[in-house]
Amino acid sequence: MKRAVRHFVFNPLSLLGILFLVILVFTGVLAPVLAPYDPVEISPDRRLTPPNSANWLGTDEVGRDILSRVIHGARISLQIGVTIVFFAAVIGLIIGLISGYFGGVWDQTLMRFTDVFMSFPTLILAIAMTAALGPSLFNAVLAMIIVWWPIYARLIRGEVLAVKEREYIRAIKALGARPFKIIFFHVLPNTIDVVVIRASIDFGNAVMFCAALSFIGLGAQPPQPEWGAMVTTGRDYLRDAWWLVTFPGMAIFLTVMGFNLFGDSLRDFLDPKLRGER
Secondary structure, three states: OHHHHHHHHOOHHHHHHHHHHHHHHHHHHOHHHHOOOOOOOOOHHHOOOOOOOOOOOOEOOOOOEHHHHHHHHHHHHHHHHHHHHHHHHHHHHHHHHHHHHHOHHHHHHHHHHHHHHHOOOHHHHHHHHHHHHOOOHHHHHHHHHHHHHHHHHHHHHHHHHHHOOOHHHHHHHHOOOOHHHHHHHHHHHHOHHHHHHHHHHHHHHHHHHHHHHHHOOOOOOOOOOOHHHHHHHHHHHOOOOOHHHHHHHHHHHHHHHHHHHHHHHHHHHHOOOOOOOO
C-alpha cells in the first residue's frame, strides 16, 4: 500500500491522470445535480450566445447550454467506456483462456476466427458495422465491442501460453486438478494484470472512437449530448461560434489523456520488469 501511494501520488503524471479521472467520474455521476440547465432544452432567444455569466460555456445553435451538455456528455462517455471495455475484455478473456490453455483444435479454430476480425482496420470495420446496423449510439457501442474483443483474446492467449508452462502449473496438473479449476484459480490470476492495464488505456480510446463515429453521424443522434455529436454540429459554426467545438473537443482530449496517463502509470506499477523487481 505504501508503494502504491508513493507511485501514484508522488508521480506528477500519475496524479494528473487520476485527477482527470476523478473529475470525469464525479461529473458523470452527479450530472443531473451539477448541470445548471436541461441539456436538451431549446431557447431560441439565447441562440449562439458566447460564454457569459449565465451560460459559462455559451449556447449552441438552438440555445441549449453548452456547459450542461458537456456535463451530461461525461455521463454518456462513462457509460460508453465501461460498456465497451467490460464486454470486449470479458469476451476476449474467455476466448483467450480457452485457446491458450487447451491449444490444438481449440486454438486453431478460435484464433482463425479472431484473425478474421483483426484483418480489418478497427475503425473502418466499426464504421461498416454501424452503418449496416443503423446510426445510433447503441449500435455504435455494439460495433466497437465486436471489433475490440480480438485484441484482448490475442493478448490473453499469449500470456496463458507462457503461464501454463511454469513449474507450479505442471505440479498442479500432476496432482490431478481439473482444467477449469487450473484456469480460473491459477492461470487467470497470473494473467489478469495485463487485461487491467490494457482496459485502463482502452477506456479513453473507446470514448474517442465512439466520438469519431458520432462525428460522422453514425453514433449518438440529436439531441443526445454526446461530445462527438456536439463537435459535428458545431463545425458548421466554427468561425462565428468557436465555443461549440472547443469545449466538447477539450472534454474528449482530457478524458483520453487522463486514461492514458493512468494506464501508463498502472502498467509501470504492476509490471515487475518496469519497476526493477523480480
